[in-house]
Amino acid sequence: MKGAILVVDDERDMLLLLERIITEDTAHKVETTADPLDALEKVKTGVYDMVISDLKMPKMDGIRLLESIKALDPTLSVVVMTAFGTIETAVEATRKGACDYITKPFRRERILVTIENVMSFQSVTRENRALREALGKQNGFASLLGATPVMRDIFSRIRQVAPTQGTVLITGPSGTGKELVAKALHAYSRQKDSRFITINCTAIPENVLESELFGHVKGAFTGAWKDKRGLVEEAHGGTLFLDEIGDLSPILQTKLLRLLQEGEYRPVGGNATRKADIRFIAATNRVLKQEIARGRFREDLYYRLNVINFQLPSLAERRGDIPLLSYHFLKKYTGINGKQIGEICPLAMQRLMTLDYPGNVRELENIIERGVIFCRAESLMIKDLFLDRERSEAPGAFPPTLNQLSFKDARDQMISIFHRQYIDRLLRDNDGNVSRAAQKAGIQRQYLHRLMKESGIVTDDYKDLPDDETVRADRD
Ligand SMILES: Nc1ncnc2c1ncn2[C@@H]1O[C@H](COP(=O)(O)OP(=O)(O)OP(=O)(O)O)[C@@H](O)[C@H]1O
Numbered sequence: 001m002k003g004a005i006l007v008v009d010d011e012r013d014m015l016l017l018l019e020r021i022i023t024e025d026t027a028h029k030v031e032t033t034a035d036p037l038d039a040l041e042k043v044k045t046g047v048y049d050m051v052i053s054d055l056k057m058p059k060m061d062g063i064r065l066l067e068s069i070k071a072l073d074p075t076l077s078v079v080v081m082t083a084f085g086t087i088e089t090a091v092e093a094t095r096k097g098a099c100d101y102i103t104k105p106f107r108r109e110r111i112l113v114t115i116e117n118v119m120s121f122q123s124v125t126r127e128n129r130a131l132r133e134a135l136g137k138q139n140g141f142a143s144l145l146g147a148t149p150v151m152r153d154i155f156s157r158i159r160q161v162a163p164t165q166g167t168v169l170i171t172g173p174s175g176t177g178k179e180l181v182a183k184a185l186h187a188y189s190r191q192k193d194s195r196f197i198t199i200n201c202t203a204i205p206e207n208v209l210e211s212e213l214f215g216h217v218k219g220a221f222t223g224a225w226k227d228k229r230g231l232v233e234e235a236h237g238g239t240l241f242l243d244e245i246g247d248l249s250p251i252l253q254t255k256l257l258r259l260l261q262e263g264e265y266r267p268v269g270g271n272a273t274r275k276a277d278i279r280f281i282a283a284t285n286r287v288l289k290q291e292i293a294r295g296r297f298r299e300d301l302y303y304r305l306n307v308i309n310f311q312l313p314s315l316a317e318r319r320g321d322i323p324l325l326s327y328h329f330l331k332k333y334t335g336i337n338g339k340q341i342g343e344i345c346p347l348a349m350q351r352l353m354t355l356d357y358p359g360n361v362r363e364l365e366n367i368i369e370r371g372v373i374f375c376r377a378e379s380l381m382i383k384d385l386f387l388d389r390e391r392s393e394a395p396g397a398f399p400p401t402l403n404q405l406s407f408k409d410a411r412d413q414m415i416s417i418f419h420r421q422y423i424d425r426l427l428r429d430n431d432g433n434v435s436r437a438a439q440k441a442g443i444q445r446q447y448l449h450r451l452m453k454e455s456g457i458v459t460d461d462y463k464d465l466p467d468d469e470t471v472r473a474d475r476d
């Protein structure tokens with residue numbers, strides 16, 4: 001993507017240098033100004049994707065400029081430059097919404113890597129915001145989000161299938177949105193004004209489940225002191241969602257088959273059959289074909305259920321949706337927690353894009369929720385994501401923008417990502433104690449300090465973090 005960068009610095013030499021680097025080594029357009037007030041006027045035109053600003057300027061200090069820029073356009077990425085030795089101000093700047101900082105003097109590669117990171121994620125996040133707005137209008141499936149081709153295909157099939165009475169089987173790994181799809185199917189059906197009833201086939205013991213589903217007559221068993229309507233009756237004219245259908249016991253599988261085949265059921269202890277008028281939707285994260293092969297699931301029931309199948313992709317199969325989903329959850333949890341966090345910093349987003357997600361969307365949602373709770377700035381940072389120590393990146397995962405860079409730049413970028421991650425964990429394990437951390441890592445303390453500076457890491461951020469155990473307990 002080609003973008004526009006505004007550079008603000010009172011030193012003319014610095015402006016010239018940055019202008020030269022950006023025009024020579026990137027495809028972006030650059031404008032410069034030595035006057036912060038002029039910078040604000042320029043920002044108002046809304047043409048920039050990124051601002052690089054000095055922190056110490058005579059007319060207005062960089063922090064105030066940053067605040068004013070963020071007030072004008074909270075989505076604009078601002079990187080601040082700071083002289084060696086004034087790292088505290090830089091940290092304050094990131095708290096105020098700067099997405100990164102560079103210490104002067106800097107190496108050409110360092111600034112180029114920063115620019116590419118910020119620009120690529122700026123474009124992804126802007127695109128996604130626009131997409132989300134468009135999407136909200138276009139598919140109307142409230143909270144079911146996605147912009148990747150697989151998800152668009154699912155949306156269009158939901159629209160097609162919802163108004164029919166066909167039985168639907170939704171399959172896919174845990175946390176991929178099966179329940180959301182079931183609800184969307186109901187919301188777009190002709191019976192949308194009738195009830196949507198969910199029954200979880202795992203959670204309830206077999207005998208209770210039967211009477212829950214079909215109801216019972218008075219005296220059917222001890223404690224049945226009056227007739228009780230079952231969920232099938234409750235859902236009459238509406239939708240019955242059979243969640244975790246793969247866990248249904250053999251006896252109930254048989255009874256359900258009869259219900260699906262003949263549209264009839266019999267309450268527990270009753271003689272007369274009743275007619276059911278419902279739309280069935282079933283879901284499972286098991287692979288039913290395997291369950292059939294193992295003799296645990298009736299094949300005839302499978303074919304009855306599987307009239308229309310939705311197979312939901314794992315999050316790893318639609319990584320392109322991660323920014324969109326992340327922003328959606330950011331908004332959700334800042335609302336719930338009464339916080340003002342407007343953006344996810346590019347490096348944190350980069351990390352989110354490459355993680356392995358065994359728990360799929362639900363796991364991403366948990367990570368963002370936790371991040372929002374711990375975040376003390378206006379932008380969600382890597383350290384807020386507070387990823388488990390053992391947490392791995394997806395095998396072979398690789399920042400998606402990396403192959404647009406030359407080998408050397410890509411290597412530098414990987415190394416700087418490695419530095420940040422390594423030091424982040426090291427300091428976390430050592431509660432921000434640099435001497436101890438250096439000793440553990442087998443490097444000189446001064447060297448660790450230098451790496452920390454380059455990575456924009458400060459020990460303060462590690463001193464009062466709760467440990468992983470607390471966080472895990474909070475999550476569930
Ligand atoms: N496409 C999506 N857009 C927005 N949120 C999603 C999406 N998919 C899943 N989620 C969110 O992820 C969480 C898990 O979704 P859901 O309960 O529908 O998954 P599931 O497939 O039924 O999982 P399980 O098999 O574990 O029951 C929910 O909080 C849901 O809101």
Ligand SMILES: [Mg+2]
Nearest residue numbers: 178179243283
């Ligand atoms: Mg579910």
